[in-house]
Amino acid sequence: MNKEKSCTDELLAEANASILFIANRPQVVMERGEGMYLWDTNGNKYLDFIGGWAVTSLGHSPKVITDALLEQSGKLVNASPGFFNKPMVEFARLLTSLSGLERVFFGSTGAEANESAIKLARKYGAVRKNGAYEIITAKRSFHGRSLATTAATGKAGWEHMFAPQLPGFVKVPYNDIEAMKLAITPLTCAIFVELIQGEGGVYEADPAYIQALRTLCDEQGILLMFDEVQTGIGRTGTMFAFEHYGVMPDVLTLAKGIGGGFPLSAMLTKEAYNLFEAGDQGGTYTGQPLAMAVGLAVVGEVLQRKLPQQAAEHGAYLLQKLHGIKEQYGVTGIRGKGLLLAFDLPEPRGAELAAACLQAGLLINSSGPSTIRLMPALIVSKAEIDEMMTLLCGVMDRIFKDVALLD
Template sequence: MDNDLITSTKEFLNEGEQSILFTTARPDVIMERGDGMFLWDTNGKQYLDFIGGWAVTCLGHCPLVITKALEQQSRELVNASPSFYNKPMIQFAKLLTESSCFDRVFFGSSGAEANEGAIKLARKYGSLYRNGAYEIITTINSFHGRTLATMSATGKKKWESLFEPKVSGFKHVPLNDIAALSKAINPNTCAIMLEPIQGEGGVFEVEENYIKAVRKICEEQSILLIFDEVQTGIGRTGTLFAYEHYGIKPDIMTLAKGIGGGFPLSALLTKEKFNIFEAGDQGGTYSGQPLAMAVGMAVVKEVIAKDLATNAQVQGNYILKKLNKLKTEFNLKDIRGKGLLIAFDLPTAKGSEIAFECFKEGLIINSPQPSTIRLMPPLIVSATEIDDMLQIISTVLKRVL
């Protein structure tokens, strides 16, 4: 079909079904534009977005700072190859290291790419300092990406049989079970890799005593501690980085999603003593690409300047308070979360149905597990928009439950 002749939503959908490789079921709408907390489809219908592009659009849709960064940098330098330094690469790396406990940064395009880099760095460390140790301990129900290595690291039960044989060298233990983790450690262990809050797993947080015990074990046994902050980083949980909540510092941290505000961008951060890659060990065609660097720097500066981490904490507490008022009426279970990464459980396994009914009412939410609803709106969300969200959810819960 000639693209110039495609005019209707139906024609676009037909073309999409014929030409896009199937990977997920999508509703029969086409999103056309976004602004702040809202999306609009090609039929002009408005949607209040409480998923934020999967915790990506931290500044909301189409923020001016990203538009300006793209316009300015695209006039100067879009790409020069990863073989060279460029100014925004150096400036952005400096901003991230000065804002965190880390000293070095490697840039990528996706969370899986950053986590893959963390796995490589941990195994390099194991080969140099742990007599060839290569095993990495992760947790059951975790999510670290969709490459073969990061799928192997991921603790999703339904992925166990996918794309076999996977990458060996990963052990999965229950979250917050220090005994199980201690038992899994052996001379081949080079790292422990954790999400401070399991996002895709249903919003389950590491306990402070647990993570402090993990940090102590890592120090005593010279094992690296990796924090996957792809979903929790850049203000999402009420601090710029989630590790700040627990009074500990990981050896490696990965970032993606919110770091680009919608532009494909990720980062692997580590301390100077783990700056151990040799030339050729790690790389990527788009690593440190000037356009991405300019956008990432604009996003992180905006999050810091507007103290959006505090807004995440304030508005997140407001959501929790309001949900607890609805708890008895709808028999909600285990209302949980930190900042603007929140979930609650339903009395029945109708999460997908409720998410779909909310979508029809103009609200975008997510059901990561059959009985779970997850909320992760842009960090700019206000109490007014939260009230609107809760009104729609209440209406749908009454109808469905």
Template sequence: MENVKERTEELLHEANSSILFVANRPQIVMEHGEGMYVWDTEGKKYLDFIGGWAVTALGHSPKVIADALVQQAGKLINVSPAFYNKPMIEFAQLLTGLSGLERVFFGSTGAEANESAIKLARKYGSVCKGGAYEVITANRSFHGRTLAMMAATGKPQWEQKFTPQMPGFVKVPFNDIEAVRSAITPKTCAVMLELIQGEGGVHEVSLDYVKELRSLCDEQGVLLIFDEIQTGLGRTGRMFAFEHYGVTPDVLTLAKGIGGGFPLSAMLAKEAFNLFEPGDQGGTYTGQPLGMAVGLAVVGELIERKLPAQAAKQGAYLQTKLREVQAKYGLSGIRGKGLLLAFDLPEPRGEELVAACLEAGLLINSSSPQTIRLMPALVVTDEEIDRMMSILCAVMDQLILK
């Protein structure tokens, strides 16, 4: 055991001296995972209710992904985006059939998918709206960490980062249709919206707002973009969050759960907005066979195992368990859909709670000082939810009731 601990200390020293600092990471090294659990290099086991930030939809190291990688790697890994490949065509057919949007562009990250959506919106503005280029986004939104997506994001603390920011993004209050109406000008080419603001604290749009927004965009000839990077592919209890509202966007972005942990994303659009010309959009790893095979395997598994419905069921069970202890710990604002859930603490002690849960073998996320966010794999069981609640309550007994 002493050798294991020494090796971990060596790894941490190497990490802290060679990896560019971008986050306050705990001083542990994760080594392997299975299902809902991960283990560090010292053998400590953690129940994972972060899920790689809503990424590991099928749990850790699922066989279906390992098999897809092995099989495709033995055939063709990368042939350049200048050519079609079989898994690319098959995956495109699957996603367009599921979503009702006829065209798809593949990428590797959520920010890349959102960049693609903004480029398409500005292409539409150039071709169809006299050079319109502005995109309306919401306060408290999160769309990625590229320069353009940081400008699109509605985090006030980002407004002065990496200035000058890319122009062309107009922020309005979330869930306020009149604010959108007032913000639309002849320069507006699109409205970009998260149906549930995940990073913003799991806040959901209202049904009336979405329906009115769809009508307003149609009336003004403005594209409606849904950023479903976090909510897409079963997370909210439906294959896509927009299905809860009965409103289809013009452009849809997907990532996170689409690859079950493999870096993969997609931007889908209606046929009417199939406007790119050669050279407008691309990327070395767009549609590469290895990623396409993984995407096919993951989405196929979501369908075969009916995991969107499973997420709805398990999310309801988790909310019930949280409400059972709500009064005892002073919790409030239990909210979300499916397995994208959050609640608020009585005091801004989220960071302390996360650290104490980590020590107790539970991974959770604090999206703000007072908010705890839960994003477990869609395969989570009642027993695993009960185990999570047991650890969480034991920690809150010490931290909140102390």
């Protein structure tokens, strides 16, 4: 037994004995990353088209994050959330100028940003809407894993998780404006939707639907809130996905790619909804200097390298490649924007395909029994897309080749 394998076996034994079970993780231990690649403790190399679930927007271990952490850690790590700090002010200025929303609250996770949006919506309902507290979300949606965001989530089966769930969430079919209209009552304070349902399988909102939601919210005096935890910061080919629709939200949530892998999130809103009183909202790591410095560095790099435009260009290239194999492997439902893409398999063998790709040195995500989701770093090159397609097709040759012809 070689030294690397022995070390890995020991690490896996410790992991399986001491880490709380929450997922069926592959029996590998990741050790380092660079750009589009990860390496495990056995030295195996993987081309990463999961990107930490759309988190590693600049790839693995980018120098800009290393430099930001090194510089800021030498100045100030934490001054407590009771004080402003310089990178917090600078990052707030950058995000508000980019988004057109005047106020920002910083957190560490997407669930925390969405919790903040839920709290703000209910605060708005309390002070402006006679105590209205209900928030309408969409079926098949995903908003997080806290108790409130689990209750807000519209994934099938989640309505019974951790019962009794927090009340006040009404779920309606996605892209159905009539259903949304019927769901509004005097108790409604907000509508909360994803512009692309990433965890739900990469399903896009229709432009007419989003525009109708804006009109509806204006007419009813309720908040329109966009969850861009997965789609924000260049992922879909624009800095924010709402730019594709020409619709400004009242509340916007961001996470994942905003920190390039460092825990960071944000909730932005208009000045008109700057409603929290002292003590209503907070958190130990709100605006933490290290996170703020990383956010500044990551968003600055996305802008400087014009990565939203590159995501649009390279996403279109990847779509073209996927369309090129659909008949050979029976692939259907090719969809998405920028570098948040998905396709459906001819059989419900997504987990099997993802596991086989792992063995071949490719990381992909099966977000459903028949659905494969691709969300590589925004820095992915066309050559790396070609490499991914070669690896993917090599595995699919063993699993799905000529399925369409057999049908």
